[in-house]
Amino acid sequence: MARASRYRIGIDVGGTFTDLLAYDEVSGALHRCKVPSTPLAPEEGVIDALQALLGVIGAAPITLVSHSSTIATNALLGQIHLDLPRLALLTTRGFRDVLEIGRQRRSEVYNLFVQRPRPLVQRYDRFVVTERLDATGRVVTPLAADEVRAVAQELRRREIRHCAIVFLHAYLNPVHEQQARALLREVYPDVEVTISSEVDPEYREYERTSTTAVSALLSPIVRGYLQRLARRVYALTQQEPPLYVMQSHGGMAAIADAAERPAGLIESGPASGVIAAAKIGRQLNIQNIISFDMGGTTAKAGTVFGGVPEVVTEFEAAGRTHSGRAVRGSGYPVRFPFIDLAEVSAGGGTIAWIDSAGALRAGPESAGADPGPVCYDRGGTCPTVTDANLFLGRINPTELAGGAVRLRPELAAQALEALAAHLPGMDARRVAAGILRIVNAEMAKVLRIVSLERGYDPRQFTLIAFGGAGPLHAAELAEELAIPRIIIPPFPGLLSAWGLLVAGLKHTGVTALLQHVAEVDVAALEARFADLTSRLSSLQGRGEAFTVTRHLDMRYVGQSFDLTIPVAGPTDSAALMAAVAEFHRQHARIYGYALPDSPVELVAARVTVETPAPEIQQRIVGAEGPGVEPLSQREVYFSTTGEQLLTPVYRREGLPVGHRLVGPAIIEQYDATTVIPPGWEAVVDEMGNLVLSART
Numbered sequence: 001m002a003r004a005s006r007y008r009i010g011i012d013v014g015g016t017f018t019d020l021l022a023y024d025e026v027s028g029a030l031h032r033c034k035v036p037s038t039p040l041a042p043e044e045g046v047i048d049a050l051q052a053l054l055g056v057i058g059a060a061p062i063t064l065v066s067h068s069s070t071i072a073t074n075a076l077l078g079q080i081h082l083d084l085p086r087l088a089l090l091t092t093r094g095f096r097d098v099l100e101i102g103r104q105r106r107s108e109v110y111n112l113f114v115q116r117p118r119p120l121v122q123r124y125d126r127f128v129v130t131e132r133l134d135a136t137g138r139v140v141t142p143l144a145a146d147e148v149r150a151v152a153q154e155l156r157r158r159e160i161r162h163c164a165i166v167f168l169h170a171y172l173n174p175v176h177e178q179q180a181r182a183l184l185r186e187v188y189p190d191v192e193v194t195i196s197s198e199v200d201p202e203y204r205e206y207e208r209t210s211t212t213a214v215s216a217l218l219s220p221i222v223r224g225y226l227q228r229l230a231r232r233v234y235a236l237t238q239q240e241p242p243l244y245v246m247q248s249h250g251g252m253a254a255i256a257d258a259a260e261r262p263a264g265l266i267e268s269g270p271a272s273g274v275i276a277a278a279k280i281g282r283q284l285n286i287q288n289i290i291s292f293d294m295g296g297t298t299a300k301a302g303t304v305f306g307g308v309p310e311v312v313t314e315f316e317a318a319g320r321t322h323s324g325r326a327v328r329g330s331g332y333p334v335r336f337p338f339i340d341l342a343e344v345s346a347g348g349g350t351i352a353w354i355d356s357a358g359a360l361r362a363g364p365e366s367a368g369a370d371p372g373p374v375c376y377d378r379g380g381t382c383p384t385v386t387d388a389n390l391f392l393g394r395i396n397p398t399e400l401a402g403g404a405v406r407l408r409p410e411l412a413a414q415a416l417e418a419l420a421a422h423l424p425g426m427d428a429r430r431v432a433a434g435i436l437r438i439v440n441a442e443m444a445k446v447l448r449i450v451s452l453e454r455g456y457d458p459r460q461f462t463l464i465a466f467g468g469a470g471p472l473h474a475a476e477l478a479e480e481l482a483i484p485r486i487i488i489p490p491f492p493g494l495l496s497a498w499g500l501l502v503a504g505l506k507h508t509g510v511t512a513l514l515q516h517v518a519e520v521d522v523a524a525l526e527a528r529f530a531d532l533t534s535r536l537s538s539l540q541g542r543g544e545a546f547t548v549t550r551h552l553d554m555r556y557v558g559q560s561f562d563l564t565i566p567v568a569g570p571t572d573s574a575a576l577m578a579a580v581a582e583f584h585r586q587h588a589r590i591y592g593y594a595l596p597d598s599p600v601e602l603v604a605a606r607v608t609v610e611t612p613a614p615e616i617q618q619r620i621v622g623a624e625g626p627g628v629e630p631l632s633q634r635e636v637y638f639s640t641t642g643e644q645l646l647t648p649v650y651r652r653e654g655l656p657v658g659h660r661l662v663g664p665a666i667i668e669q670y671d672a673t674t675v676i677p678p679g680w681e682a683v684v685d686e687m688g689n690l691v692l693s694a695r696t
Contacts, residue, residue, distance in 0.1 A: 006061040008614075009053070009241075010500030011046050012068045012272060013037055015368055016296025016349055017468065018045035019671075021497040022053050023616050025063065030616075031056055032494055034671060039368060042070055043229045050236055062241040065233060066252060066500035068272050069245055071225045072218050072265040076318035076332070084217050088160045089121040090151055090180060091209070092168040093128040098209050105329035107320065117318070117331060120213040125160065127151045129180070135514075137172030148180050152187035164194045164216040166209045171201040171512045194219065199261070200335050202512050202604055207314065210333045214317060215263045222262035226255040244505070249337035250275045250309055251506015251610055263334045266317050269496065271339045274302040274309045276499030277464040279613060280489060282307055283687060288461045290451055292477065293496070294443065294470040297347040297366040301446040302339055303454060303461075310340040310454070313553075313564060313606075321345075324446035337508050337608075342446035346439040348386040348469045349373055352431070354422050360431065362438040375412040376405070383419055385439050387412035388432035389472055392637035394675055396649070396668055429637075429644075436639050440473055444480045451481070455589055458483050466492035471674035475663075475692055476639045479677075486692035488682075490652075493671025504611040505546075507536045513602040516557065517580055520602060526571045532607040546611045553603040554583045556595055562603045563587060628659055636666060640677040652690075659684045662695070 008023045020033040033052045038044035046067065075084060091098065099119050108114040129148055132141035155163060163184060170177045174197030181193045194216035200208045226245065234240050244252040248267035258265060270293065277291035281304055289304035301324075303310045315338040319331020324342040345364030349372060352362045362385065371379035373386040375397070389395045390412045397407035416428035423431065451458040458481040465474035471488045478486050489495050509532040513525075533548050550569050555562035563586050567579040580600050588594040630648035637644050645664050652669035660683045661667070663676035667690065674690060676682050682692045 004060065005057065006063050007031075007057060008064045008066070008501055008616075009050075009062060010066045010272075010497040011049055012494075012496040012500060013042050013045055013070055013269060014295050014496070015039070015070075015298065015347065015366070016372065017493075018042075018049050019494045019497040020049040020053055021491075021494055021501060022057065023501050028616075030491075030498075032491065032670065034493070036370075039070075039074070039370070042074070043225065043232065046229060047232055047236060050233065054237065059238070062237055062239050064242050064244065066244045066246065066503070067229070068269040068496065068500060069225070069265055070269055072222055072262055072268070073317070075218060075221045076214070076266070085162045085220055086160050087121050087125065087213060087217055088151075088155055088158075088163040089126040089209070089213060090148070090163055090165045090184075091126065091128055092132065092166075093130050095166075095168060095205065096126045096128050097123070098166075098205050099126075099213065102206050102210075103329070107327045107330035116329070120210070120217060120332060121164070125158075127154070131167060131176045131180075133167070133169040133173055133176065135169060135172075137169055139173070139175070143176045143179050145179070145183055148183040149187050152184045152191070155184070155191055156188045161190055162192050162194075162216050162220065164196070164209075164212045166196040166205070166212050168205065169203075170195070170197045171203055171208065174198070174201075192216075192219065199263075202335060202510060203514060207333045207335055211263060211335045214332055214334050215261065218262035218265075219259070222265060223259040226259055230255060246272045246500055246503065247506065248315070248339065249311055249506060249508060249608075250339050250503060251508075252500075252503050253505065253507065257507070261336070263317070264336045266334060266336075267315065267338050267341065270300050270302075270341050270343070272499035272503065273300070273466060273496040274304065274339050274341070274499075275503045275613075276489075276495045277302070277466070278304045278307065278309050279499070279502045280464060280487065280689070281462070284487070284685070284689070286462050286487075288456070290447060290458065290461045290463050290483070292443075292447065292463055292465045292470055292474060293467040294465075294473060295347050295467040296349045296372075296469075297345070297368055298343050299346045299439075299443045299446060299467075299470075300341050300343045301443075301450045302341045303450045303456065305456065310450075311337050312340045313337055323442070324449050340450070342449040344442050344446050346385070346442045347467075348384065348389075350385045350439060351382045352384065352388070352419060352435045352438075353382065354419065358423070360419075360423060360426075360434050360438065362435050363442065373412070374415040375407040375409065377408045377411055381415065383412065383415035383431075383435070385435060385469070387415055388435040389469075391416055391428065391432045392436070392644075393635050393647070394472055394637065394666070395673055433637055433639070433642070436473075436476075436637075440476050440480070440639060443473065444477055447477060447481055447483075462487060464489070466495035466672075468493040468672055471667075471672050471690075473675075475675060475677050475680050478692075479640055479694065484693060488672075488674050488690040488692065490688040491669070491671055492674075498616070501616050502613045504613045506608065506610040508606065508608045509536050510604050510606045512604050513552075515602050517554075517576065517600045517602060520576065522571060522573050522576055525576070525602075525605065526569075528605050529569060529571055529607060532605065533609065536607055536609040546609050549608045549610075551606040551608075552579055553606065554580070555601055555603060556587075557599045557601050563590070564606065628654060628656065631668075634666075636664065636675075638664060638675070638677045640679065643678070645678070655684050655690075657684050657686050657688070 130144040316331035
C-alpha cells in the first residue's frame with residue numbers, strides 16, 4: 001500500500017514573481033508554481049501560490065512552510081501601505097542627538113546640499129534621563145526612576161506606543177535598561193519597549209542606537225504581517241503547519257522568533273538564493289562559488305568561499321547603491337549577520353531610457369510586477385530588458401511560466417522602435433542590443449565587487465546562475481570575467497524557493513569583550529561562549545541535533561574596525577593563539593599587510609547554532625520532455641559576438657544526463673531560458689545541472 005504524500009513548502013517573494021516549491025517527503029518529488037507578486041501586499045502573492053498548489057495536491061498534510069519576505073525592506077523604503085509607527089527614544093543624558101550626529105559620514109562627499117536619511121526618531125520624541133555606567137559596566141550614577149516615570153507619563157499623553165531604550169555602555173551591563181523598561185510598563189502598560197542590550201549588545205553608540213530604533217520600528221509591522229500570514233495559511237490549508245521565515249544570515253527561524261528580531265528579515269529574500277548555491281556546491285564538491293541571481297527587478301551576486309557563504313555583521317538598511325556598491329551614509333546601520341551581497345538595479349523589468357545628453361541608458365527604474373515589461377500587455381509603455389531579450393529572439397513568447405504568461409512581441413517591437421526614433425542612426429534591433437550590453441556591463445560590476453574587490457580571483461570560481469533571467473546572461477558575464485565554468489540548476493527560476501527548503505534553522509548571538517589578548521581569561525571566555533550557546537540552543541526547538549560555530553571579532557589595538565575570525569571550541573589558550581594567527585593571515589589577505597608583533601584586541605564573541613540542512617534532490621513532477629531533438633530554430637542575437645544567428649531551440653526537460661550541446665543553442669524550460677553563445681558548450685551532469693564552459 002502506497003504511503004500518503006506529505007509536503008514541505010518553500011515560497012520566495014520576488015519583485016516580479018512569487019515562486020513556490022513543494023517537496024513530497026514520501027516520493028521525493030517537487031511541485032512548482034509561479035504567480036505574479038503583489039508588492040503592496042506581499043502576503044497576497046503567497047496565498048495565491050498556495051491556492052494554486054492546493055489545487056494540485058488537495059488536502060495532503062503539510063509539515064512545514066518556509067517563506068522569504070520583503071516586508072521589512074519595503075516598510076523602511078515606504079513601498080507598502082503600512083506606515084512606520086511613531087517611535088520614542090529614551091537615552092542617557094547628553095546623548096539625545098546620537099542618531100543625527102552619526103559618524104559624520106556623507107553619502108555624497110562633494111555635494112554641499114546632500115540630503116541625509118531622515119531621522120528614525122524625531123528630536124521632540126527623544127527623551128533623556130540621568131544614569132551612567134562607565135566603560136567597564138560599573139554603575140557610576142544610578143538610574144533616576146522619577147525621571148523615567150515622567151517620560152512614561154509624557155509618552156501616554158502623546159499616545160506614543162513604541163519606545164526604544166539605549167543607555168551608554170548597556171552592552172556591558174543591562175541593569176539600567178531593564179529597570180527603565182519595567183518603570184515604563186508600570187506607568188504606561190500599553191507601551192512596547194525595545195532595549196538595546198537585547199537587540200544589539202555591542203559597543204559603538206550610534207550603530208547600537210540605530211539598530212535598536214530600526215528593530216523597534218519594524219517590530220509591530222513584521223509581527224502583524226507574520227500573524228496575518230499565519231492566520232491566512234492556516235485558514236486556507238485547514239492545517240497549522242510550522243511556519244518559518246528566512247533570515248538575512250541564511251538560516252530559518254520560527255515566526256515567533258523572527259518577530260522578536262525583525263531587523264534580521266531586511267535581506268530575507270536574497271539570502272535563500274545564496275544558500276541554495278552553496279548547497280549545490282556541496283553536492284558537487286565545489287568549494288568556491290559566485291552566486292548570480294537575476295530576477296525581475298535586480299541582479300544580486302554573492303560569494304561562497306570554502307563552501308561557506310560570506311557573511312558580514314553590519315548592513316545599511318534602506319540605503320542607496322551605486323554600481324552595486326552600498327553608498328555609505330545613505331541608510332540606517334543595522335548590526336545583524338547578513339549574507340554579503342552586491343546588488344544592482346538590472347533585472348528583466350529594468351527600464352531603458354534616453355538621458356539629457358541623448359545617450360541610451362538602462363535602469364535603475366524598473367517596471368516591476370505591475371505593470372511589468374511592455375510585452376506583458378499590462379499597461380507598460382517603457383521598453384525593458386525583457387522586451388529587448390524577446391525582440392532579439394532570446395525568449396519564447398509562449399513559454400514564460402510554462403505558457404501561463406503570454407508575451408506580445410509586437411508590443412515590445414513598438415516600444416523599442418519608439419525609443420530608437422529619438423536616437424539618430426539607430427533602429428529597434430540596435431537599441432535592443434545596446435540595452436543588453438548596458439545591463440551586462442552593470443551586472444559585471446557586481447561580480448567584480450564580490451570577487452576581485454574582495455581579494456578573490458574569479459577565474460578560480462564557478463558561477464552558479466539562477467533567477468528567471470540569470471541563465472539568459474550568464475555566459476556573457478562569465479566571458480567578461482574569464483570565469484571558466486557556469487552551473488545552471490535544474491530549475492533556476494525557482495532556486496531561491498528551493499533554498500528555503502534546504503536551509504536549516506539558525507540563530508546567532510554576540511557578547512561584547514573589549515579585552516587585549518594578553519589579558520584574556522580563557523576560562524571566562526569559554527564561559528561566555530557556553531552561555532551564548534545555551535541561550536541560542538533553547539531557540540532551536542523541535543529536538544533536532546545542531547552544530548555550534550564560534551567566532552571572535554579581533555583587531556590591532558588602536559584600530560577602529562575589526563575582522564571576524566573562527567575559533568575552535570572548547571576555547572583554551574591554544575585555540576585562542578590559533579585564532580590570533582588566523583587574524584594576522586586574514587588581515588594580510590584583505591589589507592595587504594599584517595603586524596604580528598602588535599598587540600591584538602578581542603572586541604566581541606559570536607556564536608551560531610544551526611540545524612543540519614535537509615537533503616532534497618531536484619526532481620520536478622511532470623517535467624519529462626520530448627527528447628534531445630531541437631523543438632525549433634529561430635534567429636537569436638548573441639552579445640558575445642554581436643551576431644544574429646539561426647539557433648536550435650531545445651527543451652530542458654528532454655536533455656538526458658551526459659548530453660552535450662555546442663553553442664549557439666537556446667534551452668527553454670518552465671521557469672527560465674538558458675542562452676549558450678557561440679564558443680560555449682553545455683553538458684547535463686548526473687544531478688540534472690547544465691554545466692557550461694568555454695570551448696578551447
